[in-house]
Amino acid sequence: MKVYGTETGAATHPVLLTFAEKGHEPELIHTSVLGGADKSPENLARQPFGEVPVLDDDGFLLYESRAIIRYLDRRLPGPSLTPADLREFGLMEQWINVEQYYVSGPVWTVVRSGPVYDLIRRSPAIKTMPPAPDDAELAAVRGELARAFDAVDKHLEGRTYLAGEQFSLAEICWLPYLTYLFASNGGDLVLERPNLADWWQRTSSRPTWKKVGKVLDRLENA
Ligand SMILES: N[C@@H](CCC(=O)N[C@@H](CS)C(=O)NCC(=O)O)C(=O)O
Incomplete structure (x- = not known):
């Protein structure tokens, strides 16, 4: 899976941490916020609000960090990060x-x-x-x-x-x-x-x- 974002981005971090807690590592595609890459036509096609992170799961695109982490928790094997109770x-x-x-x-x-x-x-x-x-x-x-x-x-x-x-x-x-x-x-x-x-x-x-x-x-x- 790919993540468009930055390794220091507070909104990308929850996604990277969810991968790590599940024992996985995505391919991080550096999308420079300070360089304006979040507002590029390519990123706007992925994320209409011009932000990162964006998850690409075999062509399925998902944005909004809190939606992505809930998706990943169900999608990936590894310890559950959602209480059953x-x-x-x-x-x-x-x-x-x-x-x-x-x-x-x-x-x-x-x-x-x-x-x-x-x-x-x-x-x-x-x-x-x-x-x-x-x-x-x-x-x-x-x-x-x-x-x-x-x-x-x-x-x-x-x-x-x-x-x-x-x-x-x-x-x-x-x-x-x-x-x-x-x-x-x-x-x-x-x-x-x-x-x-x-x-x-x-x-x-x-x-x-x-x-x-x-x-x-x-x-x-x-
Ligand atoms: N609600 C979005 C917020 C994402 C966000 O703020 N991302 C920052 C980078 S960490 C960003 O894209 N900033 C660019 C901007 O604010 O225009 C999410 O949780 O995914």
Whole structure:
């Protein structure tokens, strides 16, 4: 199978991590976001919104990272990343939605204030990207993250993972954004919440994530 994306992309990471957790490795076709390849006619034919990742499974094309990981979990042999228990399944879906609606957007605003964006600013692509947030905007998004992280910290009391005892697709959705938050001077928001900090330690140290969770450190990688 092929994945169009970048090895440092927070939206490509869940797909790469799902492959790794299932014991597989896709062919990653580097589609440079900073180089504008995501907006190329070829990529727009695959992904009409001009984004990556896109999965190509023997000619069957699928986009949207959270759809791709659910597909892969059923498509690939290997350990299931979806709890069989109905309530645990519900919790997994709840926390995927919390990531999508309350976490990844604010995290990206924090990223725009930090060292990763200092690097991106040296790229010609910065013309098409929003500016760094001012102090008021940064404080507001940190407040939004604090609210979401208070909720997850409370939920993780007495639990190993977001859905219960099993590492699931919910962890796969959260890890990339928290990793970029740490790389952007926002790790204090995680570490000051004890249950979330323990969960972070448990999940970010997985060999699969250490292998695929590469943060942008060179413009050529993005
Ligand atoms: N909702 C999409 C978002 C994908 C996304 O934001 N991808 C980034 C790269 S990591 C991208 O394509 N950025 C280009 C852009 O924002 O125009 C998904 O989850 O697949």
